[in-house]
């Protein structure tokens with residue numbers, strides 16, 4: 001019936017809620033990423049895709065490294081809030097190829113940075129798949145071109161690849 005209000009514990013929580021989104025995106029705070037991010041996500045995931053957008057220096061860095069457990073915890077709590085309120089089916093981790101968070105670690109060249117960024121997405125996905133076992137985790141590497149153009153390259157975050165890992169991601 002139109003106008004019927006269902007309240008209390010009887011409320012059905014699910015994707016039929018108007019406020020449910022398709023996914024939650026965790027990407028870097030870097031301003032160059034954001035103008036084109038929606039266009040690229042629509043290219044890969046479909047026109048009109050809806051997502052919560054969380055940003056942090058280095059995207060999934062805090063989930064992949066345990067040098068600052070309070071930051072890892074903050075990322076997990078922020079993601080948990082998004083999952084609780086907007087019930088996404090997926091979480092996407094999107095670092096970028098020239099991220100200023102990473103050169104401080106003595107990385108030699110672009111190829112090494114690329115390898116480390118992908119490795120960190122896998123570590124972060126490993127942690128998130130334990131924390132949010134009902135959600136799937138996907139990853140993209142954002143490649144920054146001139147004039148703030150970006151392209152997203154899908155990262156293989158298959159469950160087999162996660163299971164083959166030795167579990168060196170921090171566990172909360």
Ligand SMILES: [Zn+2]
Nearest residue numbers: 028030099100
């Ligand atoms: Zn960055």
